[in-house]
Amino acid sequence: MATEVDTWSSAAPQTDGMFSVDGNLAEANRSYSDDEDLLNEAEVNGNWTPQEKALHEARLKAKAKRRLRKSSSRNSTSESFSESGDVAGSDPNSPKGKVNINDRKSRTGKGRGLPKKGGAGGKGVWGAAGMVYEDEEPDARDPNYDESAQGDTVYAKVVPEIDEKELEKMVNPIVQEYFEHGDTKEVQMLLKGLNLGPHKYEFSSLAVSLSLEGKASHRELTSRLLSDLSGKLLSQSDMARAFDKMLIELPDLILDTPEAPQMLGQFIARGIADHVLPMSFLDCYKGKVDCEHARVALDRAAVLLTMKREMVRLDNVWGVGGGLRPVKHLVKEMNLLLKEYLISGDVSEAEHCLRDLEVPHFHHELVYEVVVMVLESKGDTASHMMIKLLQSFWKTGLITVDQMNRGFQRVYDELPEISLDVPHAHSIMESFVDLCYQVSVITKQLRDACPSRGRKRFVSEGDGGMIKN
Secondary structure: OHHHHHHHHOOOOOEOOEOOHHHHHHHHHHHHHHHHHHHHHHHHHOOOOHHHHHHHHHHHHHHHHHHHHHHHHHHHHHHHHHHOOOOOOOOOOOOOOOOOOOOOEOOOOOOOOOEHHHHOOOOOOOOOOOOOOOOOOOOOOOOOOOOHHHOOOOOOOOOOEOOHHHHHHHHHHHHHHHHHHOOHHHHHHHHHOOEOHHHOOHHHHHHHHHHHOOOHHHHHHHHHHHHHHEOOOEOHHHHHHHHHHHHHOHHHHHHHOOOHHHHHHHHHHHHHHOOOOOOOOOHHHOOOOOOHHHHHHHHHHHHHHHHOOOOOOOOOOOOOOOOOOOHHHHHHHHHHHHHHHHHHOOHHHHHHHHHHHOOHHHHHHHHHHHHHHHHHOOOOHHHHHHHHHHHHHHHHOOOOHHHHHHHHHHHHHHHHHHHHHOOOHHHHHHHHHHHHHHOOOOOHHHHHOOOOOOOOOEOOHHHOOOEOO
């Protein structure tokens, strides 16, 4: 131990209050050489065993390493003090020279000794002094995002735009259903739910094309639909664009509907009268049409428009028919049909006119009018012609058994009132019913149901007005 004390006392003094790394290394090497001299001296004297010798060498090496480590740490501490503005020669054992535990400066001996993260780091620290945080909007991709905590959420329905290929598939069922119920408001509601985009004008052309293949009532419904949609969902320019397309496609439409040019001309005239198409629609085509079928359609529209002195709705352009028409109009049309038949005698024309009315549920009115005309007519000519007409309608199935029975039964019920104007109504009725039964127009039960007025016979004037039993 005395040797170690001598070794420490012989160490070189500090210079300028700074620890020198070279001096520490020299001191460590010198102490290590002194220990080797002691070891050699002990070996010469022969006082240590080999185990003690190895243990002593290990202790000396460990001490040398610890001295070197301490000297290097003291050197770095002095450098950090000098950089921070403190006195470099101050005593490290003094309170000023001690390192503050709560200081955020690096104590690893590396770096410039400045605070980590500019003084904004450390546990429980929310940032540097004076830093102001702004409100951040919540991110929906955040795992902790709570949708219910964000207040009222507004969901916007996005309807994709319909492709031109899918337009026909979606519009055809809507138009076909409209032909059944005839409610334009429902069609308007369905179209609002579709994003037609720039192809919305094609709805008009598709509706007109489907009506050309249908009945007259379908065309009337289509004209009403275009009138109701004009100004709400479709503008006049959209309607004009649709009919321009129809005029171009007329050669293809004729293949399925030979009367397409005349029908399209009627649609154009009805559209102009209903203010669906602009008034200058026909003027735009004067002298500019090369297609023969298109010229026929435009000429048809021009003729219909010049027939009216004033621009009014061409309500009868498709005829008077369909269940949506008033009953008075249907009765009037059936009377005209029968009167024309009595003049011309053309059964096929009468059948065609009855089919155009498209009121199979109202055919009993035709039977009723036929019987009443026979009762009010003079002679047998009207009776035979009407039997021929009813027989034709019966064979073709245009008038069913139910409609035939209902028409005759109505006459049976009103026969007392008819007899006031026609005194011989009962006898005429009986003969007409027998003729109808002979040609198999009515059934036996209907013939037997015909009312007959009983004859009251008096015995004589002297019987006192007694009725003979």
